[in-house]
Amino acid sequence: MRKTLSLAAVVTAAAALVAVPGVSSAATPKPEVQWVTCPTDVGLPGLECGKLQLPLDYRKPQGRxxxxxxTRLASKNPAQRKGILLTNPGGPSEGLTFPAVLKAVGLPQSVLDSYDVIGMDPRGIGYSSPSTCDMTEEQxxxxxxxxxxxNSAEVRQRAAEVKKIAEQCLKSSSxxxxPYNTTANIARDMDSVRAALGEKKASFLGYSYGSYLGSVFATLFPKTSDRVVIDSNLPPGGWDVEGGRLMGRGVEDTFPDFAKWAAAHPEYGLGTTPQQVRAKFFxxxxxxxxxxxxxxxxxxxxxxxxxxGLYATGDAAFAKxxxxxxxxxTGQPQPPQEYPEVPRVQALLAGRLNVMCGDSAWPxxxxxxxxxxxxxxLRHxxxxxxxxxxxxxxxxxKPVEKQVLPSDRGPRNVLLVQNxxxxxxxxxxxxxxxxxxxDRAAMITIDQGGHGAYVxxxxxxxxxxxxxxxxGGRRPNDTKCAAQTG
Incomplete structure (x- = not known):
């Protein structure tokens, strides 16, 4: 039976969730991990898979x-192991394979020895009680x-299209x-994972949207969050209306790197100065x-x-x-492109919308x-x-819970990394x-472009x-790292 989200349901949920803080493990029954065989597309070497049954609404821990x-990529060095490192790749998107991805791109062996690296599909996405908005392929x-x-006419046309998507989400089976698929509840899920794994504290490494998730985790759980590293950072409100608008500025910030490179490679015929390359874009x-x-x-x-295309930098990315x-x-066919397969796109996009729209009030x-x-x-x-x-x-x-913003109250355990x-x-x-x-945070700023810094x-x-x-747990002070050549 299809479940329509009525106004009454929203009001009821709001009454239950207003101003819900981080929920301590004492407030909920200790969750348990059921270790299971990994799905075929997640079964990468070294990964173990587990499931947890967690409260849909943390105000009703005994309820639905x-x-x-x-997933867990366990340390192979018990003598060096320090604890667990929760991870998030951004999105919001699937994260089960992310520990293996981090290992593949060069997460140091010393970190792999020191932590069990934990991946997670956030609630509503992938294999975690997936959401749906019954979207068409075109949507x-x-x-x-x-x-x-x-022009404004195209905004109004887009409004009609996305209003239909929203209506589909609100009438879908999920x-x-x-109302409960929010970053605050994903952070509570992460703390539940920590408790289920028997750890007093958990460290965190997250990128892009994961930076906001890490901010919320550190804010709601200052006593159980250990070393928090957030990379490629969203503003304090996460992916809200202003966070989304910042992408326009991001392109303007990053494009000069490509323009300079293209001007130095006249074989592409895009211009011989950065100004000419920019003019070619328009x-x-x-x-x-x-x-x-x-x-x-x-x-x-x-x-x-x-x-x-500006997410990656360097000769290979810019040449592509x-x-x-x-x-x-020149009116020629595009060069062959390799696009990664994104399984369960319906759940990915629907779950992402739930989080974006549930975290903050949009105009x-x-x-x-x-x-x-x-x-x-005009600006960008x-x-x-x-x-x-x-x-x-x-x-x-409107969201049923007050938006969680980063707090300066708590331990000095947050390290931002930012290109x-x-x-x-x-x-x-x-x-x-x-x-x-x-004072809770410090930031490493790097003279380079691209999306994603650490490893x-x-x-x-x-x-x-x-x-x-x-x-070592000793957080550096605010630092600037120079561009690295060669």
């Missing part, structure tokens, strides 16, 4: 449960970052879980709006592909992006988004009118989060300082 799946292809809006966007590419890519999608531009410029007036788009099209012309565009959250019920130029989570947002934590970036200064903190 939600199932959360975790799922739209993703979770809005398209660039050339609609009654929607030329291509306008031409593709008028006549899409042979693959049907228009100017809006070109802008989005450029945004995601430049080759794509050259194909657009409900379409005119607000029209105004934001007008402002950001490359992608601002996409980042500021309307989301389905405009048509969701100076990041297309998705720019430095300005990280600086805001750093200020919100006060995903190759800056030895930053990587060594984060590793030293995870191993």
């Amino acid at each position: 449960k939600t199932e959360v799946m975790i 799922m292809a739209d993703g979770s970052v809005p398209p660039y809006a050339n 609609a009654d879980e929607l 030329d291509l966007a306008a031409r593709l709006d008028e006549k899409p590419s042979v693959e049907g890519i228009d100017g809006r999608l070109f802008r989005f592909l450029n945004f995601t 992006l430049a080759a794509s531009w050259k194909a657009f410029d 409900s007036s379409v005119r607000t988004y029209e105004r934001n788009v007008e402002i950001d099209r 012309p490359m992608f601002g009118a996409g980042a500021a565009n309307i989301q389905p959250c405009a048509f969701f019920p 100076e130029r990041d297309p998705a989570t720019p430095l300005a947002g990280a600086q805001s989060t750093r200020r919100a934590f006060g 995903f970036g190759k800056n030895t200064c930053a990587n060594d300082k984060v590793t030293e903190y995870l191993l």
Whole structure:
């Protein structure tokens, strides 16, 4: 039977959840992990899989449960083991394979020896009681970052599209879980995982959206959070309306790195100065709006592909992006692309929407988004009118719990890691989060571009300082790491 989220249900949930703090293990029955065979697509070498039945609503610990799946990459060195390291890859998205990903990209062996590295599919996503919004393939292809809006009419058209998605979410079979699939409850789930694994404290490593999750975890659980490392940081409010708009600034911050590189590689024909490369961007966007590419890519999608293309930096990444531009410029087919398979896309996007829309109140007036788009099209012309565009959250019920913001009350155990130029989570947002934590936090700022710093970036200064903190617990002071060449 389909479950529609009624106004009465929202009001009831609100009464139960208003101002819910972090819930201590004493307030809920101690959860247990049921160790199970890993699903086929999660069964990577060294990973163990487990399930926990956790409260859907932590105000009613004896009530309805939600199932959360975790993985463990256990330390092979018991003498060196310090505890557990909870991880999150961002998104919000699936995280079961993330411990194996971290190992593959170079998480130091000393860290792997010191911790059992824990992955988790957040509630509502992947194998953890997945959500649905009954989206069509076309709706799922739209993703979770809005398209660039050339004018107010396109904002209104987008509003009609996302209103339908919101209505589908609110009428879906998982609609009654929607008020509880929030970052605050995911943080409570993480503390429940800690308790279930018999640990007094848990350390954390999270990227992108995971930075906000780590902030909430450290805020709600100052006594049980140990060493908290948050990388590629969202502003204090997470992925709210202002956090989303910052992506426009992020593209402007990061693009000069690519423009400088492309100007130094005239074989791509994109210009011989950074200014000419930037002008080529706007030329291509306008031409593709008028006549899409042979693959049907228009100017809006070109802008989005450029945004995601700036996530990685360096010769290989920039050469790939430049080759794509050259194909657009010359009317040739795009170079072959390898896109990672994303299983269970329905649950991924629906779960992501639940978290985004449940964490904070989004403006409900379409005119607000029209105004934001007008402002950001001028302020950040490359992608601002996409980042500021309307989301389905405009048509969701108001959150049932007060938004959790970083607190400066607690131990000095938070370390932010941040590239100076990041297309998705720019430095300005990280600086805001750093200020919100006060003396609880320090930040390592790295003179490099791209999304993801620790182990995903190759800056030895930053990587060594984060590793030293995870191993020894002595948090560095605010530090700037110079660009690393060669």
